[in-house]
Amino acid sequence: MKGSCRSASCNRSRNRVGLALAAALALAPAAAHAAGDPAAGKVTYMQFCVTCHGEGGKGDGPVGKALNPPPRDFTKAEFKFDTDKDGKAGTDADLKNVITKGAGAFGGNQLMAPWGHLPASDVDNLIAYIRTLEQ
Numbered sequence: 853m854k855g856s857c858r859s860a861s862c863n864r865s866r867n868r869v870g871l872a873l874a875a876a877l878a879l880a881p882a883a884a885h886a887a888g889d890p891a892a893g894k895v896t897y898m899q900f901c902v903t904c905h906g907e908g909g910k911g912d913g914p915v916g917k918a919l920n921p922p923p924r925d926f927t928k929a930e931f932k933f934d935t936d937k938d939g940k941a942g943t944d945a946d947l948k949n950v951i952t953k954g955a956g957a958f959g960g961n962q963l964m965a966p967w968g969h970l971p972a973s974d975v976d977n978l979i980a981y982i983r984t985l986e987q
């Protein structure tokens with residue numbers, strides 16, 4: 853209730869609760885997922901990835917169709933490389949490694965080239981976009 857908090861110490865403790873809440877809210881999404889923007893990721897994807905991975909992400913782009921192993925089908929979200937050996941392939945950290953270092957660095961197709969020259973935010977956005985392609 854407003855006005856029921858008259859003393860200075862009472863006001864201070866209210867502010868502390870408010871700050872703690874704001875900090876928790878600010879941290880929550882970053883902890884759950886790479887903080888990428890899927891809409892921005894789509895723009896980069898359409899520029900650099902679509903020729904192989906295809907418009908819908910099925911790995912059926914004009915260049916991708918000819919490759920063996922083929923580009924990953926993002927609609928199935930079955931990823932191959934466990935780059936950080938944590939027992940799970942396709943985590944955000946794994947996708948980041950494959951995108952920035954290339955699949956060749958992990959024994960895969962060299963034609964999945966390293967994109968380490970992209971700004972880190974672009975890589976996060978690409979990952980966020982790839983996650984939206986799962987069906």
Ligand code: HEC
Nearest residue numbers: 900901904921922923924931932933950955960961963964
């Ligand atoms: C010249 C074709 C080509 C282009 C361009 C390309 N990729 Fe790939 N990508 C591949 C191929 C081929 C594979 C499968 C590699 C394998 O299985 O050895 C792959 C696999 C992947 C994987 C799956 C990794 C896994 O663990 O399964 C991701 C993620 C990926 N690419 C992201 C991207 C992104 C993001 C871009 C654009 C910045 C991109 N690729 C551009 C050909 C391409």
